[in-house]
Amino acid sequence: MSAAPVPPIAAHQLLVFLLQVGVLLLLAIALGRLAARCGLPAIVGELSAGVLLGPSLFGWLAPGAAAWLLPSDPGQMHLLDAVGQIAVLLLVGLTGIEMDLPMIRRRGGTALRVSLAGLLVPLALGIGLGFPLAGLLGIGPADRRLFALFLGVAMCVSAVPVIAKTLMDMNLIHRDVGQLTLAAGMIDDTFGWLMLSVVSAMTVGGLSAGVFTHAVGGLLLVVLIALLVRRPVVHRALRLSGGSEERTVAMAAAMILLAAAGTQALGLEAVFGAYLCGLLIGSSGEFDRAGTASLRMVVLAVLAPVFFATAGLRIDLRALTEPTVLGAALIVLGVAVLGKFAGAYIGARLSRLSRWEALALGAGMNARGVIEVIVAMVGLRLGILDTRTYTIIVLVAVVTSVMAPPLLRLAMKRVDCTEEEERRLAAWGGAPARRSPERADP
Amino acid sequence: MSAAPVPPIAAHQLLVFLLQVGVLLLLAIALGRLAARCGLPAIVGELSAGVLLGPSLFGWLAPGAAAWLLPSDPGQMHLLDAVGQIAVLLLVGLTGIEMDLPMIRRRGGTALRVSLAGLLVPLALGIGLGFPLAGLLGIGPADRRLFALFLGVAMCVSAVPVIAKTLMDMNLIHRDVGQLTLAAGMIDDTFGWLMLSVVSAMTVGGLSAGVFTHAVGGLLLVVLIALLVRRPVVHRALRLSGGSEERTVAMAAAMILLAAAGTQALGLEAVFGAYLCGLLIGSSGEFDRAGTASLRMVVLAVLAPVFFATAGLRIDLRALTEPTVLGAALIVLGVAVLGKFAGAYIGARLSRLSRWEALALGAGMNARGVIEVIVAMVGLRLGILDTRTYTIIVLVAVVTSVMAPPLLRLAMKRVDCTEEEERRLAAWGGAPARRSPERADP
Structure with missing residues (x-):
């Protein structure tokens, strides 16, 4: 706003932007509903909305119309991306706000062992796979190490929202295995955002020990700041806005966006700041969960579908017609599933759980859904992924999420209900305790 | 998405965008709260957030920092504007959804007379004032007629949200005068969006009888389409999404944005489509008002403050240090107040209301708040207004909104409560019937 005022958005640009948001949202609602009816996670339908409008179908059938609605003009497409960024943050x-820290503490050691093994095995496998895969896909030698590192991170995340929804649908959320899966998934999430931040910093700063130290130092600094501002800033802000839902919603949104800007400014990832801020808000005694119910509803109903649809736009299924890419996709998928199962299994067996319980944990934590899509979008934004590798990673997210329910059902058949579990189930009326909208937790 | 994928938003651009949204929102919350504590409408505080960050203060005190946070790069500022556009639509x-059509029908003739007189007198005065004012402010002869027309439209709008809030606060909403004011204000709103669309079309197409006919024809076409799609599309969409709040919210948002895109495509204003679509949704038997409660909350708590803060950014109070501009502002303010009071008074007296009732109606309908700010932003976007005239019109919006409560109180002292009114008040428990968040209706 310095000297000359900025010209506003031109009429045509505004028109295209509104059409993009409206059409993507409408299609995402319709396909999300269809997916839910078929017993699939809503995110599968929402991604499909973008896939249909993207180069895979609409851009291929009607290139002229597609170029009009989704032109390759950054000034135009960034408007849509801006809305998507607000949505994802x-x-x-909200994922951070809804973390159940007391539950994680209760499940303590076992959850940590399952989570760490479930993180480290796929991380190692992912990094190990990354180098030959980069060669196979013709990624330049300079970028291979970064790609391998990123693939490792992408392999090891778990999607708490999809897991929670699946567990609730299957009435497993109050069983020991269900709670362990959730707790381990939540720890996974936290580490996932941490590692993504480090990879992000190394993309910008270069792959050196110095940058790594710097990034880890930055993360520690951020966590320290978070602990320091927790009481004087977050608690006070929430107390000041307490009592009025309107103020609580606005304050939570403002704090999440500012925290995201903070980590972004430090060269870490914006999502990490958003997540951490959510944790601080959710664990504050001043915070009333009902206060953000409407924010949760609008984010889940309107913003998330728009984000996942825009994420789908970047997918190009035609890439899979290339045998190398299809082969790479199958290998990545296989390694991702194997790594997560093996890791969770090892962690569970080390904690003296039964074989079937260990397999059930693996089946649950294997679902990567929402989180992996967000990670893939970050990879695309950082330039680590191209359309082919992005498509592969989103596919892994979708397939692992779709796999979870049948595998869980299979494993849980062999796990007997303990007495304590039966008491807990009876206390919750045997039915899902939480209200279960179509997507459940974000 | 044609050949080459669009590069994503750059890291620095994302950072600045997140900071802009976060800082504007936080400041808007704080100042909105302060305004409410001082008995002023929240919008005054929210606009002030933008004014403080804009060229009037922050840009003037710290031009370097201001140019960093709010650079004059359209690619950057349009991201913020895109969020603002979604917000305002x-x-x-929602204003359309919350129109109380049965109430307007009950108040029929009187409301229409008050509304029309309250529209036509300021419209005529505004157009009449526009020509000499354009000369005074050095607006080129080619643009004068358009400016005069726009000033007329800007003069005649009323702000239902501010009015409703004021009436509720003063416990007048169930009195005859209160209901009449609301009904007339709602009719005003509808005409305001219609006229704004015509002016908008003439800005693009030129000031000719042909363009005028074309624009009016377009409006009739849109209304016809709206009536035609009402049952097969809107009702069906709402029925399909009925029962699930998540789907109702998403469907309402998608329809509003698509309708806005529709009128924008016809060269009318996007806000008109959004308003009309809201009317269709709100008047549908399939629609459950509770279904959009969370959308309303998030729009009022998060999106509207961001929009009004961005609207405030465009204000430059330094323009008022020029004696001509200050003089023009005072003249416009005087004519706006006089025109609305005179119009409403004439309409009320023609309907055989008492003198004090007529004055109370004028005092209520004089508040222009939210609506006039939206109109001014459209004028800026169309290039009809510059920073000076924009600042003047937003000032009129603010001052008339602040004037409403004391003037209403003054006039209502002389209006006795009828027996029927007393029964109605008793039925509502003498207290505001509707839950009253800080801003009340949008």
Whole structure:
């Protein structure tokens, strides 16, 4: 706003932007509903909305119309991306708000062992796979190490929202295995955002020990700041806005966006700040969960579908017609599933759980859904992924999420209900305790 | 998405965008709260957030920092504007949803007379004032007629949200005068969006009888389409999404944005489509008002403050240090107040209301708040207004809104409560019937 005022958005640009948001949202609602009816996670339908409008179908059948609605003009497409960014940051912030820290503490050691093994095995496998895969896909030698690192991170995340929804649908959320899966998934999430931040910093700063130290130092600094501002800033802000839902919603949104800007400014990832801020808000005694119910509803109903549809736009299924890419996709998928199962299994067996319980944990934590899509979008934004590798990673997210329910059902058949579990189930009326909208937790 | 994928938003651009939204929102919350504590409408505080960050203060005290946070790069500022556009369209759509058509029908003739007189007198005065004012401010002869027309439209709008809030606060909403004011204000709103669309079309197409006919024809076409799609599309969409709040919210948002895109495509204003779509949704038997409660909350708590803060950014109070501009502002303010009071008074007296009732109606309808700010932003976007005239019109919006409560109180002292009114008040428990968040209706 310095000297000359900025010209406003031109009429045509505004028209295209509104059409993009409206059409993507409408299609995402319709396909999300269809997916839910077929017993699939809503995110599968929402991604499909973008896939249909993207180069895979609409851009291929009607290139002229597609170029009009989704031109390759950054000034135009960034308007849509800006809405998507707000959406994803609020979504991740809400994930943080809804973390159940006391539950994680209760499940303590076992959850940590399952989580760490479930992180480290796929991380190692992912990094190990990354180098030959980069060669196979013709990624330049300079970028291979970064790609391998990123693939490792992408392999090891778990999607708490999809897991929670699946567990609730299957009435497993109050069983020991269900709670362990959730707790381990939540720890996974936290580490996932941490590692993504480090990779992000190394993309910008270069792959050196110095940058790594710097990034880890930055993360520690951020966590320290978070602990320091927790009481004087977050608690006070929430107390000041307490009592009025309107103020609580606005304050939570403002804090999440500012925290995201903070980590972004430090060269870490914006999502990490949003997540951490959500944790601080959710664990504050001043915070009333009902206060953000409407924010949650609008983010889940309107913003998340728009984000996932825009994420779908970047997918090009035609890439899979290339045998190398299809082969790479199958290998990545296989390694991702194997790594997560093996890791969770090892962690569970080390904690003296039964074989079937260990397999059930693996089946649950294997679902990567929402989180992996967000990670893939970050990879695309950082330039680590191209359309082919992005398509592969989103596919892994979708397939692992779709796999979870049948595998869980299979494993849980062999796990007997303990007495304590039966008491807990009876206390919750044997039915899902939480209200279960179509997507459940973000 | 044609050949080459669009590069994503750059890291620095994302950072600045997140900071802009976060800082504007936080400041808007704080100042909105301060305004409410001082008995002023929240919008005054929210606009002030933008004014403080804009060229009037922050840009003047710290030009370097201001140019960093709010650079004059369209690619950057349009991201913020895109969020503001979504905000304003959903806000106007909700205004449409909350129109109380049965109440307007009950108040029929009187409301229409008050509304029309309250529209026509300021419209005529505004157009009449526009020509000499354009000369005074050095607006080129080619643009004078358009400016005069626009000033007329800007003069004649009323702000239902501010009015409703004021009436509720003063416990007048169930009195005859209160209901009449609301009904007339709602009719005003509808005409305001219609006229704004015509002016908008003439800005693009030129000031000719042909363009005028074309624009009016377009409006009739849109209304016809709206009536035609009402049952097969809107009702069906709402029925399909009925029962699930998540789907109702998403569907309402998608329809509002698509309708806005529709009128924008016809060269009319996007806000008109959003408003009309809101009317269709709100008047549908399939629609459950509770279904959009969370959308309303998030729009009022988060999106509207961001929009009004961005509207405030465009204000430059330094323009008022020029004696001509200050003089023009005072003249416009005087004519706006006089015109609305005179119009409403004439309409009320023609309907055999008492003198004090007529004055109370004028005092209520004089508040222009939210709506006039939206109109001014459209004028800026169309290039009809510059920073000076924009600042003047937003000032009129603010001052008339602040004037409403004391003037209403003064006039209502002389209006006795009828027996029927007393029964109605008793039925509502003498207290505001509707839950009253800080801003009340959008």
